Structures are given as structure tokens and as C-alpha cells.
Amino acid sequence: xxDREPMVASSLERIFPIxxxxxxWDDVLERAxxxxxxxxxxxxxxxxxxxxxxxxxxxxxxxxxALLIGAPWKSSPGFLERAQAGLVPPPRSILHQRFxxxxxxxxxxxxxxxxxxxxxxxxxxxxxWRVLADDFIHEGPRADPRTFACASRxxxxxxxxxxxxxxxxxxxxxxxxxxPRAHLTPPGDSDYATTLREAIASGIxxxxxxxxxxxxxxxxxxxxxxxxxxxxxxxxxxxxxPESFHPVQEVWPSGYVIVNRDGVFRFDVEVSYLTxxxxxxxxxxxxxxxxxxxxxxxxxPETKGAxx
Amino acid sequence: VTAASGATVEELESLxxxxxxxxxxxxxxxxxxxxxxxxxxxxxxxxxxxKRESYKGDAPLEAWVWRIVVNEALAVRRRxxxxxxxxxxxxxxGGQEDSDEDSAVRAWVTALPDRQRHVVFLRYFADLDYRSIxxxxxxxxxxxxxTLAAAHxxxxxxxxxxxx
Numbered sequence: 001x002x003d004r005e006p007m008v009a010s011s012l013e014r015i016f017p018i019x020x021x022x023x024x025w026d027d028v029l030e031r032a033x034x035x036x037x038x039x040x041x042x043x044x045x046x047x048x049x050x051x052x053x054x055x056x057x058x059x060x061x062x063x064x065x066a067l068l069i070g071a072p073w074k075s076s077p078g079f080l081e082r083a084q085a086g087l088v089p090p091p092r093s094i095l096h097q098r099f100x101x102x103x104x105x106x107x108x109x110x111x112x113x114x115x116x117x118x119x120x121x122x123x124x125x126x127x128x129w130r131v132l133a134d135d136f137i138h139e140g141p142r143a144d145p146r147t148f149a150c151a152s153r154x155x156x157x158x159x160x161x162x163x164x165x166x167x168x169x170x171x172x173x174x175x176x177x178x179x180p181r182a183h184l185t186p187p188g189d190s191d192y193a194t195t196l197r198e199a200i201a202s203g204i205x206x207x208x209x210x211x212x213x214x215x216x217x218x219x220x221x222x223x224x225x226x227x228x229x230x231x232x233x234x235x236x237x238x239x240x241x242p243e244s245f246h247p248v249q250e251v252w253p254s255g256y257v258i259v260n261r262d263g264v265f266r267f268d269v270e271v272s273y274l275t276x277x278x279x280x281x282x283x284x285x286x287x288x289x290x291x292x293x294x295x296x297x298x299x300x301p302e303t304k305g306a307x308x
Numbered sequence: 309v310t311a312a313s314g315a316t317v318e319e320l321e322s323l324x325x326x327x328x329x330x331x332x333x334x335x336x337x338x339x340x341x342x343x344x345x346x347x348x349x350x351x352x353x354x355x356x357x358x359k360r361e362s363y364k365g366d367a368p369l370e371a372w373v374w375r376i377v378v379n380e381a382l383a384v385r386r387r388x389x390x391x392x393x394x395x396x397x398x399x400x401x402g403g404q405e406d407s408d409e410d411s412a413v414r415a416w417v418t419a420l421p422d423r424q425r426h427v428v429f430l431r432y433f434a435d436l437d438y439r440s441i442x443x444x445x446x447x448x449x450x451x452x453x454x455t456l457a458a459a460h461x462x463x464x465x466x467x468x469x470x471x472x
Contacts, residue, residue, distance in 0.1 A: 012417070012432045021332045021346065025321050031354030178343035301343040 090278050094285045095121045098275035101134070103256070104268040105149030112152050116274055122289040124281065127162035130291045145265035148256075159291025168291050168300065176291065176300035213239045218248050246276040315363040315372075320356050323373060327434075331377055334433040338381035338426065345381065352380040371443035374434060378426060378444055416466040423447075424459035431456055 089095065097119045104111040114134030121129040132155050157170040158179055169179035208220040218239040234253040241248055255269035279285045287293040292300070324331075328349070335352070336345025356373050363372050417425060423445070430441045438456075442449045 012413075012428070021328050023325055023328055024350065025324060027350055028321075028324065028353040028357060029317075031351060032357035178347060301341050 089123050090280075092281040093123050093278040094281055094289060095119075095123055096275060096277050096279050096288075097273060099271055099273045102270040102272070103149050104270075105145070105265065106268075107265055108146050108149055110146070110150035112150055114152055115155055117155070118275075120279075120285075120288040121162070122281070122286060123278075128160070128286075128289040129162060130157070130159035130289050130294065132157050148265075149267055157291065157294075159289075159294075170291065170295060170298070174295060174298045176295065176298045178301050208237075210242065211239070213249060216248065217242065247271075247273050249273065314365075315356070315360040315369055317357055317360065319369060320353060320360060320373070323370060324353050327370070330434045331374075334429045335377055335381040335384075337429050337433065338378065339384040344384050348381040348384045349377055351384075352377040355380065367443035368440055371436070371440040374430065374436065374440065374444035375446065378430070412466075412470055413463075416463050419466075420459055420462060424455050424462065427452055427455045428459050 098116050099119075100114050100116050102111060102113040117131065117133040119129065119131040119133070121127060134152055134155055158167050160167040167179040168176045171177050206222045206224065208222050210217060211220045212218070219242045221238040221240065223236045223238065236250065236252040236255060238247060239249045239251075240246065250269075250271045252269040254266040256267040279288075292298070331349045331352075332342070332345050334345075335348040336342045339345045339348050352373070353376075356376050359376075363369065417428060420428065426445060427441060430436045430444055436444065438449050438452045441452045445452070447455075
């Protein structure tokens, strides 16, 4: 160093302080495709990009809708037709869901149920969304396996637009920052409903008829994720209201897998829907999909309007 | 131990864990804010992992990674422009608590030509030696020295003018 350099270094150290950082090497590996290369096939979940674990939250409901809209119902075409008609979202509406998720690990002997999460998606492009979700859900494949199944971490608020490169996260008390976690990604390019129909056109949905779930009469749908052997992914199930066709519960045996240096950890996942409804696209309801509108005074990384 | 050709994931992880604050600080200064800097570093290391076989061992691994980080931070900044101009209140920390003098120095650094600014960041934020800076920015070692001297001179001039 020259004699000038220590002085400059000291000055810059004060003016440009080292930011608080949290290591997230798993995120690096995910971005590099390393983890997905190691992760075994995991049914529907494997179709999600590794970085978009939060998509699980929204697409779970989407998957149910998808099952009902266009699958080749072999045993009950009448039910399919009614469901198809009943599940078409009203034009210019806001999808609103409240749900809780239960994750069970046989490896660790743990079961945890999240606090109720709440999600709003504007069905009009650019499909702005906002979610209040229990943290471990959207930490997804980066989660510590034991914590994933054995602890609930509290609710985090995230928001963005489907397919956007970044997700905003509220950091209490009143700051918006780019989330190191996931972002929602639509299952296709632009047309939400069309993409959902395409997602179920593979013919893996089967109507198993009426059954009872927690004292409630529901329709059970089996979802076979493999078209033939070898197949290590168990079927999942969707329980839907027979009249409204809205989802009541989804059950995903071994529905989530975390692979890390310690091994492969499988988790059973249940999503129970407390609310599933389409809201009219009023200004007040649109604001529910907008994390900035909910926190107008928040400082944020894109205060000049890049991420909308 | 770094292989003569190709890097391992473990080496990259070790570097990441050892130097993450420096990487983020520098990337944030280049990209425009802490969030963008963090994202650039994550993405840069992902690139490094993907391209690790192409590391030839002709420069320190750290310098090779720094080059990727700087390029990614610049790419982030280009993608964001013009929506987000460099914001002295958010870039690289600092902000409202700055003194007038700090704000002035921050502005002087910001006003440096890109190469001078990047050399300053890599010298003082990343604490790289001249050879590593040269490798990171793909310039000659002598150019690093000259560029840093020019940056010092520019900052000194700004300081002297401010004292008048």
C-alpha cells in the first residue's frame, strides 16, 4: 500500500459500510442447477423451477383447478364438464386463497402445520400477487430438512408479478427488499387459464368419486405422476367441493424432497384450503395484490419504479 | 488446494463463505444497491459453479471469481438502467446518516470514470492486490496502478476544491 491508501481505505470504509449479508450457498447451487441435478424426480413438484418454491403455494391450488379443467376423466365425464364450467374464473377477478400446510417427516418424526397463509393473485396481466406465507414454505429446497418439518417460523409477506425476475419482501418494520427467496412463476408464458389446461392435458387425473373428509362430503381426485415404470413418486390426491369444485385439501405423499450433503429427505405435504374465492377486481381488491400499495411508506430497493 | 485447471465446488464455496461481505459490498457499489449487489453475487457464483471447469489456473481463483462478479454486477446495472439511476442513498449502504463530508466523498467516488471506480472498489472493498485486480478486470497490472493513481488524484482534486 502507498502511504495514501490506508487513509482512503478508512474513509471508504465509513462511507460504504459492509452491508449485512447472509450466506446462502444452497441458493447458489440452485441457480447453478447443481441441486436440481441431484434432486430425484418428485412428481408435480419437480416441474417447478428450483428457485420458485413459493410457486408451490399458489400452484397447489392451480393444480387442483388444472385437474378439473381439462383432464381426461375416464370414469366421470359429467363431473369433468361441470367442473370445467364451474372453475372458469370470472373475468377481471382476483383469486384469493387462505390455506394452511402440514408437513410431515418420517425421518425426523415431526409434523408441523403452518399458520394460515393468504394469497391474492390478480388474474389480469401482469398478474400481480401478494402472499402472507409461513416462512418455511417458501424457503423450500434451501430449508434445513429438520427445521422444514419440525418448526414453523412465522409469516412473511412477499409480493411481485408472475414471471418477474424478482420478488419483494417486507422486512419489518417498513422496508421492502429483494427477497433472496423465490418468486411466483406462471406455469406458462402468459395465458394463465390456457396454461393450466395444458398442464392437465397429460391424462394423469382420475376421478375416484365421493368420499368424506373431516366430516365433509368431497370429491376425490387421484393424480398419477408417472405414466409407467420406473416410478418412485406416489400418487397425490385432491379433495374438491362437489358443487363449487373449489379445492378443499391436497395430499402429496413424499410431495417434497430436499437433497443435501446429508442425504435425501422426503416430506408428506397436505394443503388445506380455508378460503378459495374470486373477488371482483375493484381498486380495493387490486390493492390487496400489490405489496407496495399495502406499504406505501416503505423504503424499497426499486423506489424509482422498476419492479411492478 | 486449487487445481491447475478447473475449480471445485468446494473451493468456490470456501471462497464464497470467506469473502461474501466483500463481494456483496463491491457488487452493491457497482450495481446500485445492496439488494442488487447480493443478487449479482449469488448469480455470479452460480455462473462460477457452472463454468468451474473453464478456470485455467493462470490467475488466482479469487481473481477469476471477481471477474465474474464484476461482470454480473455491471450486467445488473445495465439491465436496471435507466429505471434506476445510481442512488447514493441506497448504494453500498450509508444514507441519511451520512455527514456532509461523507456525502461529498460518496459523490466524488460516484463521479469517477467507470474503470477508476471499479479499481477503487476492488482495491479498497475487496482488498485485492494489483495482480488480482488486473485479472478481475482483464487489464494489465500497470494499468491498475495507473488507474488507481488517477483515481487518487481525482479524489484529491475534489477534496482540495471542497476546502477552498
